[in-house]
Amino acid sequence: MTNRAVGESPGGIVRVNDREYRWPRRPLVVVCLDGSSSDYLAEAFAAGVAPYLRSLATRGFSLTVDAAMPTFTNPNNVSIVTGVPPARHGITGNFFLDPRTGRAVMMNDASFLRADTILAAFSQSGANVVAITAKDKLRLLLAAGLTGVCVSAENEGQPVYSARLSEHVLERGVELMRSSRPDLTYLSTSDYVQHTYPPGSPEANRFYGVVDGHLAELDRLGATLVVTADHGMRAKADEDGRARIVFLQTVLDEWFGAGTTTVILPITDPYVAHHGSLGSFGTIHVRSTHITSSLIERVSEVPGIDVVLEREAACARFDLPADRIGDVVVCADARTVIGTRPSEHDLSALRAPLRSHGGLAEREVPMLFNAPIGGTGTERRFRNYDAFWIGLNALG
Numbered sequence: 001m002t003n004r005a006v007g008e009s010p011g012g013i014v015r016v017n018d019r020e021y022r023w024p025r026r027p028l029v030v031v032c033l034d035g036s037s038s039d040y041l042a043e044a045f046a047a048g049v050a051p052y053l054r055s056l057a058t059r060g061f062s063l064t065v066d067a068a069m070p071t072f073t074n075p076n077n078v079s080i081v082t083g084v085p086p087a088r089h090g091i092t093g094n095f096f097l098d099p100r101t102g103r104a105v106m107m108n109d110a111s112f113l114r115a116d117t118i119l120a121a122f123s124q125s126g127a128n129v130v131a132i133t134a135k136d137k138l139r140l141l142l143a144a145g146l147t148g149v150c151v152s153a154e155n156e157g158q159p160v161y162s163a164r165l166s167e168h169v170l171e172r173g174v175e176l177m178r179s180s181r182p183d184l185t186y187l188s189t190s191d192y193v194q195h196t197y198p199p200g201s202p203e204a205n206r207f208y209g210v211v212d213g214h215l216a217e218l219d220r221l222g223a224t225l226v227v228t229a230d231h232g233m234r235a236k237a238d239e240d241g242r243a244r245i246v247f248l249q250t251v252l253d254e255w256f257g258a259g260t261t262t263v264i265l266p267i268t269d270p271y272v273a274h275h276g277s278l279g280s281f282g283t284i285h286v287r288s289t290h291i292t293s294s295l296i297e298r299v300s301e302v303p304g305i306d307v308v309l310e311r312e313a314a315c316a317r318f319d320l321p322a323d324r325i326g327d328v329v330v331c332a333d334a335r336t337v338i339g340t341r342p343s344e345h346d347l348s349a350l351r352a353p354l355r356s357h358g359g360l361a362e363r364e365v366p367m368l369f370n371a372p373i374g375g376t377g378t379e380r381r382f383r384n385y386d387a388f389w390i391g392l393n394a395l396g
C-alpha cells in the first residue's frame with residue numbers, strides 16, 4: 001500500500017488517504033444501516049416506531065447524501081471506512097474479472113484493497129477501535145491493518161438470513177460501548193430485511209424499531225453518532241411480483257456471438273437467497289474492442305437499461321478504478337436488474353418479490369447524526385463515505 005497513514009499522538013490529526021481527521025473528543029460511532037433508503041425511515045417515523053432517529057431528523061440533524069457507485073455493499077462499506085471512492089480503494093463489488101488472468105475472482109479480502117482504512121490508521125495511532133459487521137464477507141476488508149476488535153455477527157453464530165444478524169451487530173456495539181468505551185466504532189448491518197420486506201411493512205418497521213432502541217442507547221452512553229446507508233433498495237418486479245430482468249449475456253451472445261463478451265455481475269456472492277445475484281449494475285468485457293461502440297449503442301436501447309458507459313467515461317463519472325470494471329459499465333433503471341443468462345440465476349431461492357440495488361436509483365441515502373453540523377465545507381453535497389469526516393471534523 002502506498003498511502004500510509006501518518007498518525008499523531010492522541011489529540012492530534014490523523015491523515016488517511018489524503019484526508020485529515022481530528023482525534024475524537026467523545027467516542028464516535030459510525031453506523032451503516034445496509035440498504036436503508038430514506039423511505040424505510042420515513043415509514044418507521046410515520047408509524048411512530050423510531051422515535052430516536054425521528055428526533056434527530058426533527059432537529060435538522062440529517063442530510064441526504066450520495067453513495068459510491070456501484071451501489072453495492074462492499075464498495076460502499078469500504079468507501080465509508082477509507083473515506084475515498086472505489087477509484088482510490090479498488091473494491092468495486094464481490095467479483096471482478098482479473099485482466100491479467102481472464103478469470104472472475106472474488107475480491108473480498110484485503111489483498112485487493114489499495115487504500116488504508118480510517119479504522120486502521122486510528123488504531124495504529126493508539127486509538128481503541130472496534131468494527132462489527134453482519135456478514136463475514138466484509139470482515140476481512142474491515143480488518144485490514146486494524147489492531148482493535150473486528151468481528152462479524154455471522155462468525156458469532158447468528159443466522160445469515162435474519163434480522164437477528166443485524167440486531168446482533170448493534171447489541172454488540174452497545175455492549176462494547178458500555179464495557180470499553182472505544183474511541184472509534186464502525187457498525188455495519190446486513191440488508192436481509194430490506195431485500196425481503198418493503199418500507200412500512202410490519203417486519204421492516206419492527207426492525208427499525210429495534211435499531212432505533214440501540215442507537216438511542218449509544219446516544220445515552222455519550223457517543224457521537226453518524227448513521228448512514230451503503231445504498232438504497234427498490235422493488236425490481238412488476239405489479240404481479242415477477243422480477244424485471246435484462247439477461248445481458250443472452251442478449252449479447254445473440255447479437256455478437258457466444259464467447260465475444262463476458263458479463264460480470266459484481267453483486268454475485270455466496271448469499272444468493274437475498275437477491276439471486278441480480279442487481280442493477282453489471283460490467284462487460286469484450287474480446288475485441290471494435291464492437292464496443294456498437295455494443296454501447298445497442299445496449300443503451302434495451303428497455304430497462306438506464307446508463308451504458310465505456311470504461312473511461314464510467315471511471316470519470318462514477319470514480320471507478322479502470323482495471324476492475326471491464327470495458328463497458330451498464331446500469332439498469334429503478335425497476336430493473338441485470339442478469340447473465342436465465343440458467344445462471346436461481347430465482348426459486350428468493351423468498352419474496354425481488355428487491356435489489358446497484359444502480360443510480362439506489363444512490364441517494366440518508367445520513368443522520370446526533371449533533372448540529374457546522375464548520376467549513378458543509379455547503380457541498382456529501383457522500384456516505386464522508387461519515388467519519390463529518391463525525392470527527394464537522395459535528396459540534
Ligand SMILES: [Zn+2]
Pocket residue numbers: 034035072073074191230231
Ligand atoms: Zn448493502
